[in-house]
Amino acid sequence: xxxxxxxxxxxxxxxxxxxxxxxxxxxxxxxxxxxxxxxxxxxxxxxxxxxxxxxxxxxxxxxxxxxxxxxxxxxxxxxxxxxxxxxxxxxxxxxxxxxxxxxxxxxxxxxxxxxxxxxxxxxxxxxxxxxxxxxxxxxxxxxxxxxxxxxxxxxxxxxxxxxxxxxxxxxxxxxxxxxxxxxxxxxxxxxxxxxxxxxxxxxxxxxxxxxxxxxxxxxxxxxxxxxxxxxxxxxxxxxxxxxxxxxxxxxxxxxxxxxxxxxxxxxxxxxxxxxxxxxxxxxxxxxxxxxxxxxxxxxxxxxxxxxxxxxxxxxxxxxxxxxxxxxxxxxxxxxxxxxxxxxxxxxxxxxxxxxxxxxxxx
Amino acid sequence: xxxxxxxxxxxxxxxxxxxxxxxxxxxxxxxxxxxxxxxxxxxxxxxxxxxxxxxxxxxxxxxxxxxxxxxxxxxxxxxxxxxxxxxxxxxxxxxxxxxxxxxxxxxxxxxxxxxxxxxxxxxxxxxxxxxxxxxxxxxxxxxxxxxxxxxxxxxxxxxxxxxxxxxxxxxxxxxxxxxxxxxxxxxxxxxxxxxxxxxxxxxxxxxxxxxxxxxxxxxxxxxxxxxxxxxxxxxxxxxxxxxxxxxxxxxxxxxxxxxxxxxxxxxxxxxxxxxxxxxxxxxxxxxxxxxxxxxxxxxxxxxxxxxxxxxxxxxxxxxxxxxxxxxxxxxxxxxxxxxxxxxxxxxxxxxxxxxxxxxxxxxxxxxxxxxxxxxxxxxxxxxxxxxxxxxxxxxxxxxxxxxxxxxxxxxxxx
Numbered sequence: 197x198x199x200x201x202x203x204x205x206x207x208x209x210x211x212x213x214x215x216x217x218x219x220x221x222x223x224x225x226x227x228x229x230x231x232x233x234x235x236x237x238x239x240x241x242x243x244x245x246x247x248x249x250x251x252x253x254x255x256x257x258x259x260x261x262x263x264x265x266x267x268x269x270x271x272x273x274x275x276x277x278x279x280x281x282x283x284x285x286x287x288x289x290x291x292x293x294x295x296x297x298x299x300x301x302x303x304x305x306x307x308x309x310x311x312x313x314x315x316x317x318x319x320x321x322x323x324x325x326x327x328x329x330x331x332x333x334x335x336x337x338x339x340x341x342x343x344x345x346x347x348x349x350x351x352x353x354x355x356x357x358x359x360x361x362x363x364x365x366x367x368x369x370x371x372x373x374x375x376x377x378x379x380x381x382x383x384x385x386x387x388x389x390x391x392x393x394x395x396x397x398x399x400x401x402x403x404x405x406x407x408x409x410x411x412x413x414x415x416x417x418x419x420x421x422x423x424x425x426x427x428x429x430x431x432x433x434x435x436x437x438x439x440x441x442x443x444x445x446x447x448x449x450x451x452x453x454x455x456x457x458x459x460x461x462x463x464x465x466x467x468x469x470x471x472x473x474x475x476x477x478x479x480x481x482x483x484x485x486x487x488x489x490x491x492x493x494x495x496x497x498x499x500x501x502x503x504x505x506x507x508x509x510x511x512x513x514x515x516x517x518x519x520x521x522x523x524x525x526x527x528x529x530x531x532x533x534x535x536x537x538x539x540x541x542x543x544x545x546x547x548x549x550x551x552x553x554x555x556x557x558x
Numbered sequence: 559x560x561x562x563x564x565x566x567x568x569x570x571x572x573x574x575x576x577x578x579x580x581x582x583x584x585x586x587x588x589x590x591x592x593x594x595x596x597x598x599x600x601x602x603x604x605x606x607x608x609x610x611x612x613x614x615x616x617x618x619x620x621x622x623x624x625x626x627x628x629x630x631x632x633x634x635x636x637x638x639x640x641x642x643x644x645x646x647x648x649x650x651x652x653x654x655x656x657x658x659x660x661x662x663x664x665x666x667x668x669x670x671x672x673x674x675x676x677x678x679x680x681x682x683x684x685x686x687x688x689x690x691x692x693x694x695x696x697x698x699x700x701x702x703x704x705x706x707x708x709x710x711x712x713x714x715x716x717x718x719x720x721x722x723x724x725x726x727x728x729x730x731x732x733x734x735x736x737x738x739x740x741x742x743x744x745x746x747x748x749x750x751x752x753x754x755x756x757x758x759x760x761x762x763x764x765x766x767x768x769x770x771x772x773x774x775x776x777x778x779x780x781x782x783x784x785x786x787x788x789x790x791x792x793x794x795x796x797x798x799x800x801x802x803x804x805x806x807x808x809x810x811x812x813x814x815x816x817x818x819x820x821x822x823x824x825x826x827x828x829x830x831x832x833x834x835x836x837x838x839x840x841x842x843x844x845x846x847x848x849x850x851x852x853x854x855x856x857x858x859x860x861x862x863x864x865x866x867x868x869x870x871x872x873x874x875x876x877x878x879x880x881x882x883x884x885x886x887x888x889x890x891x892x893x894x895x896x897x898x899x900x901x902x903x904x905x906x907x908x909x910x911x912x913x914x915x916x917x918x919x920x921x922x923x924x925x926x927x928x929x930x931x932x933x934x935x936x937x938x939x940x941x942x943x944x945x946x947x948x949x950x951x952x953x954x955x956x957x958x959x960x961x962x963x964x965x966x967x968x969x970x971x972x
Contacts, residue, residue: 234930235930308685309685311583312583312685313582313583314582318582365819365921367921367922368921370921370924370925371924371925371927371928371929371930371932372925372928373928373929374929374930375929375930375931376928376929376931436738437746439742439745439747440741440742443682443745453689454690456690461690462657462688
C-alpha cells in the first residue's frame with residue numbers, strides 16, 4: 197500500500213507556509229509596527245526574523261530527533277500528561293483566539309474597503325463558511341489548493357510590490373532608524389510572534405512525507421516570508437511616507453487602490469480575488485489546526501467533524517467587538533505581546549527537557 | 559453513493575451561485591449618476607457649498623451623442639462631501655457615486671480658510687474617492703467655474719480635465735501633485751503643496767509680460783469665436799493644508815525643475831538673446847540627469863547647494879545668428895546666468911514670503927538624520943527660511959532645430 201496517501205509533500209507544505217504566514221502583510225499587522233517604529237518597520241522584521249531563528253531552529257531539531265511524531269506527541273512525551281495537556285490547551289486557546297481576531301479583521305477589511313452595504317454578519321459567514329469547508333476536507337485538500345494558487349498569488353503580490361516600489365519615492369525610507377534603536381529592539385522582540393505560526397506547523401509533521409520535507413519547507417518558507425514581509429513594508433513606506441501611513445488602517449488595500457497598472461486605474465478589483473483566495477486558505481489551515489489540537493486534547497480521532505462547530509463559535513465571537521477597526525488592532529497588539537513569550541520559550545523548554553532526558557543523542 | 563455525493567455537491571454549488579451577484583453591494587452601472595468633478599465652495603456658517611459635475615455616460619459611446627446634454631452641473635449647501643450624496647438625490651434621479659471622480663476643485667476663497675483642512679479629510683473617509691486624483695484651485699467660485707467652462711471640442715467632460723491637466727503639466731505650467739500628496743506633505747509638515755490654478759475669468763485685455771510664462775491663470779489674453787475661457791496656469795501654494803499664495807507659470811516651471819519628485823516634460827521657454835537684446839530666442843528644455851543637491855546641516859547656518867543640469871535645444875533665434883563654438887559658449891554662459899538668477903529669485907521668495915519650500919529638499923535632508931525624532935526636532939519648515947541656498951545651473955546645448963544655419967540678413971536685404 198502506498199503510505200504517502202493522505203500526506204503532503206514539500207510543494208504543498210511550502211505553499212501552506214507561504215500563504216498562511218505571508219498573507220499577514222496584507223492585513224493590519226504592519227500598521228501597529230509603523231505606529232511604533234515609524235520608517236524603520238522593515239528593520240524590525242529583520243530583527244524579528246533573527247529572534248525567531250532560535251526557537252524555530254530548536255523546534256526543527258526536536259522534530260527531526262523524534263521522527264514519526266508530531267509536536268503534540270512530543271509535548272505530551274516530554275512534559276507529561278498534565279503539563280502537556282495544559283500547554284496544548286494554551287496553544288489551542290491562543291490559536292483559536294487568533295483566528296477570531298484575524299477573521300474579524302478580514303471581515304472588516306471586506307466590509308470597509310469592498311462590500312460596504314453587505315451586512316458584516318453575512319460577509320463573515322461566507323468567509324468562515326468557505327474556510328470551514330476547506331478545513332473539513334483535510335490537510336491534503338488545503339495543501340493542493342494552496343499549491344495550485346501559489347503561483348498566481350505570488351505573481352499578483354509581486355506585481356503589487358514592484359509597482360508600488362516603482363511609483364514610490366525612495367527618500368521616504370529615511371530617517372533610516374525611524375523612532376530610534378531602543379524602540380526597534382523592543383518592538384521586534386515583543387512582536388516576534390508575528391512569525392509565531394511556524395510553531396503550529398510542527399503539529400502537521402506526521403502528515404508530511406518525511407521530516408526532511410519539514411526541515412526544508414520550514415527554512416525556505418521562513419526566509420521567503422521574512423523577505424517578502426520586509427519588501428512589503430518598504431514598498432508601503434515608499435508609497436505613503438511614515439507620517440501618513442500610521443493613519444491608514446490597511447496599507448495593502450490602500451496600496452492596491454493607489455497604484456496604477458499602465459492605463460488601468462482601478463486595479464483593486466483585479467487583486468481582490470487573489471487576496472480572497474489567500475485569506476480562505478489561511479483560515480482553512482487555521483481552522484484545521486484548531487480542530488486538530490482540540491481533537492488531541494479530548495482524544496477525538498475524527499477531529500474533522502469538529503470544524504463546523506469551531507467555525508460557528510468563531511463567527512459569534514468575532515462579531516462581538518464594536519468599532520472593529522480600533523478594537524481589533526488593540527486586541528491584536530496585546531495578543532502579539534502575550535503570545536511572543538510562548539513562541540520564544542516553549543521550544544527552548546522542550547529542547548532543554550529533551551536534552552535533560554537524554555533523548556536527543558540518537 | 560457516488561451519485562448522491564455528486565448531487566449534494568451540485569446542490570451546494572447552486573446555493574453558492576447567488577453570492578456571485580455581490581449581495582447587497584450589487585450595483586447597476588446605468589442606475590448611477592457619475593460625479594466627474596466635485597467642487598467645494600465656502601458656504602454659510604460652517605457649511606460648504608458643493609458643486610457636482612455629473613457626466614452623461616451616453617457620451618462615451620461610439621455611436622455618437624443623443625439629444626441629451628453631455629453633463630449637468632448642480633450646486634447646493636452641505637455639511638460635508640459624504641452626506642452631500644444623499645442631499646443631491648433630491649434633484650438627481652439616480653444614485654450618486656464618486657467612483658468616476660476625476661478631479662476635486664476648490665475655490666481660492668475656501669482654500670484660504672483655516673477650516674479648509676477639516677473638509678479635506680472627508681476625502682480620506684470615503685472609499686469611492688481615489689487619492690491619485692488631482693486637486694484644482696479656482697480663482698472664482700467653483701460653481702461659476704464649472705458653469706462657464708464649456709470646452710468646445712471636448713464634449714466628453716471627463717476626458718477634458720484629464721487631458722488639460724496632463725498637457726499643461728507637460729508644458730510645466732501646472733504642477734502634477736495629486737490629492738495624496740496634499741495629505742502626505744501636510745502631515746509631514748516640512749514642505750509646501752502645489753495645486754494647479756485655474757480660472758474662467760479673464761483680466762480685461764490680459765497682462766503684458768516680457769516672457770511667455772510669467773502669467774497666472776486669467777492673465778493670458780485669448781481671443782476667438784466664443785472660445786472657452788478657462789485657463790490652467792500657475793499654481794496655488796498650500797502650507798500646512800491652507801492656501802497661502804500663488805505662483806505664476808514661470809515659477810511653477812522653475813519649481814518643477816528644482817523638485818525631483820515632480821516629473822518634468824519638455825518645456826518650451828524663451829530667453830533674451832545675448833547677441834541682440836531686443837529679441838528673445840526660444841529653447842526646448844529637458845532634464846536628462848538628476849539635480850545634485852548637497853545639504854550641509856552642520857554649521858550655524860545650514861546650507862543647500864543645488865546644481866541643476868539642463869539639456870537645451872535652441873529652436874528659434876530672431877537675431878538670425880549662426881553659432882560657432884565661441885558663440886555657443888557665450889550663449890551657454892548667458893542662459894546659465896539667466897536661469898540661475900530666476901531660480902535664486904524664486905528661492906528667495908519661498909524663503910521670505912511662503913517660509914517653506916516646495917522643492918522636496920526635506921526628503922533629501924532626511925538622510926542626514928538617524929531617527930524621525932531628530933528630524934522633527936530640527937523642524938525643517940522653521941529652519942528653511944534662514945538657510946543659505948546656492949544654486950548653479952549647468953547647460954548642455956544640443957541641437958539647433960532642423961535647419962541649424964540661418965542666412966545672413968544683411969546679405970538677404972542687400
